[in-house]
Amino acid sequence: MKIAIEGYRFVLVAVGLAVLGFLLGWILIGFLGVALGVFLTWFFRDPERHTPEAAGLVVAPADGKVVSIVRIDNGPFPEGAKTRVSIFMSPFDVHINRMPVKGVVEEVHHRPGMFFAAYKDEAVEQNEQNAMLIGEAGGRKLGVVQVAGFLARRVVCKARKGDNLERGERFGLIMFGSRTDLYLPLDAEVAVKEGDKVKGGETVIGRLV
Numbered sequence: 001m002k003i004a005i006e007g008y009r010f011v012l013v014a015v016g017l018a019v020l021g022f023l024l025g026w027i028l029i030g031f032l033g034v035a036l037g038v039f040l041t042w043f044f045r046d047p048e049r050h051t052p053e054a055a056g057l058v059v060a061p062a063d064g065k066v067v068s069i070v071r072i073d074n075g076p077f078p079e080g081a082k083t084r085v086s087i088f089m090s091p092f093d094v095h096i097n098r099m100p101v102k103g104v105v106e107e108v109h110h111r112p113g114m115f116f117a118a119y120k121d122e123a124v125e126q127n128e129q130n131a132m133l134i135g136e137a138g139g140r141k142l143g144v145v146q147v148a149g150f151l152a153r154r155v156v157c158k159a160r161k162g163d164n165l166e167r168g169e170r171f172g173l174i175m176f177g178s179r180t181d182l183y184l185p186l187d188a189e190v191a192v193k194e195g196d197k198v199k200g201g202e203t204v205i206g207r208l209v
Helices: 005-023 027-043 122-126
Strands: 057-059 064-072 082-089 096-098 103-111 129-136 141-147 155-157 170-174 178-185 204-207
Touching: 005 027, 064 178, 082 204, 103 155, 129 155, 141 155, 141 170, 170 178, 178 204
Parallel strands: none
Antiparallel strands: 057 204, 064 082, 082 178, 096 170, 103 129, 129 141, 141 178, 155 170
């Protein structure tokens, strides 16, 4: 099983705990380390995805559940009103973030903040987050915001201003339960509804018209 590179140190700590426990005869600690190592390996899993190739499609930037679809007039991007699709990632979802479209990363901004539960409304305004503005090949502007949650204390974004990335390409992750918001142009067709489960890099979220 392929896992994200950020997960290796966590897995190694768990393995070290297991080895130490068994060497010292602390059987319970040893088995706890084994269980923790298995869980962390599974948590940081990084599966391959089959990204659709048709023109104009926008895919999910993260795995999880669509918790809201709303119009936002004053969001984190200056390009005007957008439709925000919010995806909540539980600790049981894959936490890799992927590009929703093929395009150029025009801006990346990190903002420190609080750590409210990611599904709450105040998380959008007050939680630590990383906002990325994408210039799509057809000239449209989209945004992806990684929002830290109550357990998620680290947002990882490997994309940099000027990067030209493919649809479905990995650009980061958020650790231990969090939220990823996708900002679409208002005239984009939204292909999901609240309550839907989606897969990053694979599920079609919308279509650019």
